[in-house]
Amino acid sequence: MSLERPIVFGNWKMNGLREDGLALARAVATAPGKGTLGIFPPATILREVILAVEGSNVIVGAQNAHSEDFGAFTGSISAPMIKDVGGTAVLLGHSECRHGLGEADADVWGKAEASARADLLTVICIGETDDERTAGRRDAVLRRQIDGSMPRGSDVSKLVVAYEPVWAIGTGKTPSESDIVSAHAFVRERLDAIFGRESRIPILYGGSVKAENAAAILALEGVDGVLVGGASLDAESFVRIFQAGQ
Ligand SMILES: O=C[C@H](O)COP(=O)(O)O
Numbered sequence: 557m558s559l560e561r562p563i564v565f566g567n568w569k570m571n572g573l574r575e576d577g578l579a580l581a582r583a584v585a586t587a588p589g590k591g592t593l594g595i596f597p598p599a600t601i602l603r604e605v606i607l608a609v610e611g612s613n614v615i616v617g618a619q620n621a622h623s624e625d626f627g628a629f630t631g632s633i634s635a636p637m638i639k640d641v642g643g644t645a646v647l648l649g650h651s652e653c654r655h656g657l658g659e660a661d662a663d664v665w666g667k668a669e670a671s672a673r674a675d676l677l678t679v680i681c682i683g684e685t686d687d688e689r690t691a692g693r694r695d696a697v698l699r700r701q702i703d704g705s706m707p708r709g710s711d712v713s714k715l716v717v718a719y720e721p722v723w724a725i726g727t728g729k730t731p732s733e734s735d736i737v738s739a740h741a742f743v744r745e746r747l748d749a750i751f752g753r754e755s756r757i758p759i760l761y762g763g764s765v766k767a768e769n770a771a772a773i774l775a776l777e778g779v780d781g782v783l784v785g786g787a788s789l790d791a792e793s794f795v796r797i798f799q800a801g802q
Pocket of ligand 1: 567650720724725726727728762763764765783784785786787
């Protein structure tokens, strides 16, 4: 499976009641342009969104998954459940799960293994906090997260990395262009070292991507696409971000 660039994924987070969510999904499904579009609605409307975009090339995935396939894990959903309703992808290790729910690298690793067993496209999110950045620890954190969250031996064509500096998420702040390029170069180097140069795992940037800054970010060296939060909830903005990469 090779994903055409630009890859533009929208993480709806805990947003999307049926009516608005389905209207948004239908608008995304008709967006013209070359590349790969993906949306990650809340689990409550995952199946309906999948049906709403049927016949388009839009990828629909879930925002998290458990490391076990089934069992007594109240409140969780598993990779086989996502697959069962027609989902083809999952976001793992989002900073809101790492920091908000206390997910450790090893937890993300286990979830990624489960996702690979279910043959889902697995988007592993990584990124440093503001304190880590200020302390000059960005690359050390990225290295630890890549090494600790990404299982070896799975199908590399089903892996995507999203670099999302935690301090840029939902804040309107973005790193400088040279910082994005250097972070992506570091991630690429580490992925090459682990998975081989031929792996070409796509690397997305995430954090306050909007219609206004998308063209500049998508044009940066080493940026294969973007993972969009807030701006993915507005069909026009999300489609403009996709168009900015054409
Ligand atoms: O998953 C998406 C990221 O958390 C980015 O969110 P944002 O675009 O609202 O900053």
